[in-house]
Amino acid sequence: MDNDLLSGKVVLITGASSGIGAAAARVFAREGATVVLTARREERLAALTAELRDKGVRAGYVVGDVSVAADAARAVDFAVAEYGRLDAAFNNAGIGGDRTPLHLMTDDVYDTVMDTNVRGVFNCLRYEIAAMLDHGRGSVVNNSSVGGLVAIPTAAPYIASKHAVIGFTRAAADEYAKQGIRVNAVAPGTTRSEITADWFGRNPGLEDLANSLTPQGRTAAPEEIAEAAAWLLSDRCPFLTGTVLPVDGGFVNQ
Numbered sequence: 001m002d003n004d005l006l007s008g009k010v011v012l013i014t015g016a017s018s019g020i021g022a023a024a025a026r027v028f029a030r031e032g033a034t035v036v037l038t039a040r041r042e043e044r045l046a047a048l049t050a051e052l053r054d055k056g057v058r059a060g061y062v063v064g065d066v067s068v069a070a071d072a073a074r075a076v077d078f079a080v081a082e083y084g085r086l087d088a089a090f091n092n093a094g095i096g097g098d099r100t101p102l103h104l105m106t107d108d109v110y111d112t113v114m115d116t117n118v119r120g121v122f123n124c125l126r127y128e129i130a131a132m133l134d135h136g137r138g139s140v141v142n143n144s145s146v147g148g149l150v151a152i153p154t155a156a157p158y159i160a161s162k163h164a165v166i167g168f169t170r171a172a173a174d175e176y177a178k179q180g181i182r183v184n185a186v187a188p189g190t191t192r193s194e195i196t197a198d199w200f201g202r203n204p205g206l207e208d209l210a211n212s213l214t215p216q217g218r219t220a221a222p223e224e225i226a227e228a229a230a231w232l233l234s235d236r237c238p239f240l241t242g243t244v245l246p247v248d249g250g251f252v253n254q
């Protein structure tokens with residue numbers, strides 16, 4: 001393997017403190033990227049940045065909340081100020097929210113899920129695209145979910161939020177196609193991370209159910225999602241924009 005998929009590119013990763021985002025930081029760095037990490041937990045970001053720098057990777061981090069527009073702007077500004085431009089972004093930050101039947105769902109769950117998963121992507125896209133327009137090209141991957149394509153029980157705000165992420169992906173891809181900016185999404189199936197550890201911990205039987213509903217009969221490692229995002233962000237697929245790539249062991253294909 002050449003390990004040059006993202007060689008020379010400056011890539012912003014949101015939600016880089018754990019799970020798929022942390023895996024993406026390692027995979028993108030291995031593929032030659034300079035990585036800018038953002039999330040709310042500074043200790044995690046500092047440790048991962050140090051790990052990458054020890055391997056000779058150019059890496060920096062910005063503590064921030066994607067649901068706050070000024071924080072999203074700061075992350076993009078940091079990438080441009082520190083490394084000269086923003087070539088690519090993986091808008092991965094997201095939360096699952098409590099699993100509850102829709103008629104019992106609270107305003108709080110709705111607000112936090114929508115603010116993080118939808119407003120967060122909206123905030124990041126605005127500032128990332130502005131920076132990419134300055135540079136004349138760019139590539140963005142938003143992290144949706146199989147829940148952005150089909151329903152999953154007891155997670156209505158999450159399902160709605162991930163459908164909205166696909167809506168933003170399509171809208172942005174269409175608007176900026178002629179300006180050299182590609183926007184795609186990944187739709188992961190069940191992936192081992194803090195979100196699923198929380199869901200499985202509080203809902204006995206859910207992990208077995210997820211496995212049984214997946215043709216490959218298993219969950220994904222976070223790196224499996226990161227590898228797909230790396231390819232979508234790279235220059236190896238220049239005619240690909242506005243698409244949603246399920247990375248799901250065959251789940252939505254059934």
Ligand code: NDP
Nearest residue numbers: 015017018019020039040041065066094145190191193194
């Ligand atoms: P994790 O909980 O491990 O990671 C979520 C990441 O998002 C953390 O780094 C967290 O960091 C960050 N985050 C959460 N809220 C905010 C916020 N307001 N501002 C900035 N960062 C935030 O779970 P995953 O790795 O699984 O989740 C990553 C993405 O993958 C999510 O969008 C999720 O919906 C999606 N996904 C996951 C699936 C799975 O089965 N795991 C399946 C389909 C999609 P911090 O707390 O430090 O801010």
